[in-house]
Amino acid sequence: MTTTQTTSPANTPASLGGRAPKTPVIAFLGTGRMGGPMAVNLARGGFQLRVWNRTSSRAAALAGHGAFVAHTPAEAAQSAGILITMLADGPATERAANGPDGFLARCPGLIWVQMATIGARWSAQLAVAAARHGVTFVDAPVSGSQGPAEAGQLIILASGPDRVRDVLNPVFGALGRATVWLGPAGDGTRAKLVLNSWLVDLVEATAEALSFAGRLGLDPASIVELLQSTPLGSPYAVQKATAMLAGDFTPAFALKHAVKDAELAVQAAYGLGTHLPLTEALLPRWRHTALEHADDDLSAVYITA
Known part of the structure; x- marks a missing residue:
């Protein structure tokens, strides 16, 4: 329990x-x-x-x-x-x-x-x-x-x-x-794998949304304001979106650690005979971004979105 x-x-x-x-x-x-x-x-x-x-x-x-x-x-x-x-x-x-x-x-x-x-x-x-x-x-x-x-x-x-x-x-x-x-021991790690998979997927979705808005000719900051005014904008997503647009990648959660944690979640899913398609899909680009931004905050993935 x-x-x-x-x-x-x-x-x-x-x-x-x-x-x-x-x-x-x-x-x-x-x-x-x-x-x-x-x-x-x-x-x-x-x-x-x-x-x-x-x-x-x-x-x-x-x-x-x-x-x-x-x-x-x-x-x-x-x-x-x-x-x-x-x-x-x-x-x-x-x-x-x-x-x-x-x-x-x-x-x-x-x-x-x-x-x-x-x-x-x-x-x-x-x-x-x-x-x-x-x-x-x-x-x-x-x-x-x-x-x-x-x-x-x-x-x-x-x-x-x-x-x-x-x-x-x-x-x-x-x-x-x-x-x-x-x-029992082990359930804490299993819960952390779920949370980290959710976290990296949310950050990736945030980076993609802001990049998509810019390509559509919109001001990405206006999208952040819209997110804040609707249930879609979780406090964490808004915080990361604001950091992305400011180019402030001061590490709170370093990208290299986020990549490692995402890999652990994918490996655990493989071990169960299942997949995490969203997390799997973001990993190649995140690994590439980490070549130059490993010690920056994970919000640095916006650079290559």
Whole structure:
């Protein structure tokens, strides 16, 4: 059964009047564009934090927030009861878990919360590896970009055993505005694949509509105004359309990551013997655009629409 918990001040350690949080030490692996702000919010929330990042300079800033900066994933996991991974993809996550300096074989009894978007196949594979080592695996990717990560306003798509909810709810409360518990581990990733397929299709439709309007001799900005005045214009589509017309591709969700996530959705569909025709159709042009705009926001696909 799906359960949604909205974050309230009572859910976070900062509300405990300066007392130590009633949660284990947290190890956080992956302090990049998304993971860095998430780790900062945990530190600000009063959690005892141990952090690691492959590029160590990105983790070093967390020392200023009271975090211990580790040299390896295994060192980060020492004495931790909860470990969060927010790494680039499945292979990077697997190396952090099972590599020469990995944490998995060293930490029986650990709660491992996998929060990156790594796809259904990797999520299932890592869950099996965790069980083999006596580690509880929680699949909890997030919905939201860098801004919500910084503001602690992510939506957490959590899935895993019921017994860990109480200990994880304060942690998730420091990271997001709501947590949706979806069922057994793996359901969070499946939901994220659906959301990301919807997102890239919506951005592609927005880019195509604005380009089509221009070719028809219309002012694309007038189409944005029309969208805003009708149910057709979702806030996200209007936001991206405005950025497209302004040529503002400051990354909130980098195009290279959007391409990766769209590919994961298509792969998952193939694995089920079905297809995502819209998502499949946009990928060739998105990959081409990413050759020069990989680190720009996904709204940069307007350039080649």
